[in-house]
Amino acid sequence: MSKLKIAIQKKGRLSDKTLQLLRECNIRYPNGGDILRAESSNFPIEIFFLRDDDISRYVAADIADIGIVGENVYREAKQEVDLIEYLGFASCRLSLAIPKHYEYKDLSFFQNKRIATSYPNILESFLYKRGVTASIEFISGSVEIAPSIGLADAVCDIVSSGSTLMANGLKEVKKIMDSQAVLIANSRLSTTKKELLDELLFRIKAVLKAKENKYILLNAPNDKIENIIKILPGIKSPTILPLANKKWSSLHSVIQEDQFWEIIDELKQAGAEGILVAPIEKMIF
Numbered sequence: 001m002s003k004l005k006i007a008i009q010k011k012g013r014l015s016d017k018t019l020q021l022l023r024e025c026n027i028r029y030p031n032g033g034d035i036l037r038a039e040s041s042n043f044p045i046e047i048f049f050l051r052d053d054d055i056s057r058y059v060a061a062d063i064a065d066i067g068i069v070g071e072n073v074y075r076e077a078k079q080e081v082d083l084i085e086y087l088g089f090a091s092c093r094l095s096l097a098i099p100k101h102y103e104y105k106d107l108s109f110f111q112n113k114r115i116a117t118s119y120p121n122i123l124e125s126f127l128y129k130r131g132v133t134a135s136i137e138f139i140s141g142s143v144e145i146a147p148s149i150g151l152a153d154a155v156c157d158i159v160s161s162g163s164t165l166m167a168n169g170l171k172e173v174k175k176i177m178d179s180q181a182v183l184i185a186n187s188r189l190s191t192t193k194k195e196l197l198d199e200l201l202f203r204i205k206a207v208l209k210a211k212e213n214k215y216i217l218l219n220a221p222n223d224k225i226e227n228i229i230k231i232l233p234g235i236k237s238p239t240i241l242p243l244a245n246k247k248w249s250s251l252h253s254v255i256q257e258d259q260f261w262e263i264i265d266e267l268k269q270a271g272a273e274g275i276l277v278a279p280i281e282k283m284i285f
């Protein structure tokens with residue numbers, strides 16, 4: 001039987017969350033320390049564990065059918081592969097940064113400057129579109145050190161909390177792109193492989209949707225229920241169940257995680273009591 005081959009990062013910032021996502025999709029695989037290849041026991045999928053820099057190329061070259069990488073690495077690789085889904089983890093941004101004592105007004109700062117980066121393709125096209133000519137110095141790691149050792153005037157690197165830049169006496173001056181983990185696929189998949197990808201994608205979407213939402217339960221006097229329903233943005237309409245005390249009901253609904261705190265206050269003011277909020281494992285529509 002045909003198997004879908006997925007390339008994922010062996011070890012690094014993407015690997016734990018990627019494996020967690022596969023587990024949440026109920027894909028079981030043998031987890032031994034140093035394996036480079038594994039077959040799932042309950043889904044027709046084979047997992048390759050690779051360096052993230054190689055994943056796009058392997059997917060483009062038909063060695064793997066699909067892969068999970070940071071969008072930054074996918075864009076930099078410039079391979080002909082399709083971006084299928086944003087996965088919501090490993091969020092970061094690619095930014096330009098300069099020594100903190102320099103004054104910065106706009107991108108003309110970078111004209112004829114030397115910029116150290118591991119993302120020469122993204123940087124080159126960003127600067128070209130904005131009419132800036134700079135010398136791009138490729139470095140594969142520890143980019144932030146480049147200005148202090150005289151290798152470059154500025155850097156273009158991944159930023160998350162910003163503390164690495166700060167520790168190296170740099171300040172972020174311009175964001176080039178936001179990034180997060182993405183699912184990519186070979187653009188010439190066979191019908192069978194496409195069907196397998198669709199099944200996997202269906203599960204991934206159910207897991208992602210569930211993460212965005214919370215299940216909420218609350219009790220309220222019957223005469224307040226109508227008002228409370230107006231506050232709750234439920235999937236269709238909330239479920240209302242009678243309680244032992246005939247004047248009270250229990251109301252169940254789903255709310256988005258980011259609406260949660262705003263709504264909680266409103267709900268309490270509207271007469272809701274015993275509010276419980278629980279995580280949802282999967283959401284299917």
Ligand code: PRT
Nearest residue numbers: 012013051052053070090091092158159160161162163164
């Ligand atoms: O060995 P392999 O080649 O597979 O891994 P890698 O070392 O190239 O990549 P890895 O594991 O470090 O990162 C994988 C992906 O995670 C990246 O391509 C990004 O998409 C994403 N990601 C998310 C990050 C960060 N956050 C991040 N903070 N990648 C790198 N960093 C580094 C950054 O380069 C800088 O040195 O962390 C530092 C900045 O962090 P802050 O928090 O100090 O700003």
Ligand code: ZN
Nearest residue numbers: 051052053054
């Ligand atoms: Zn890498």
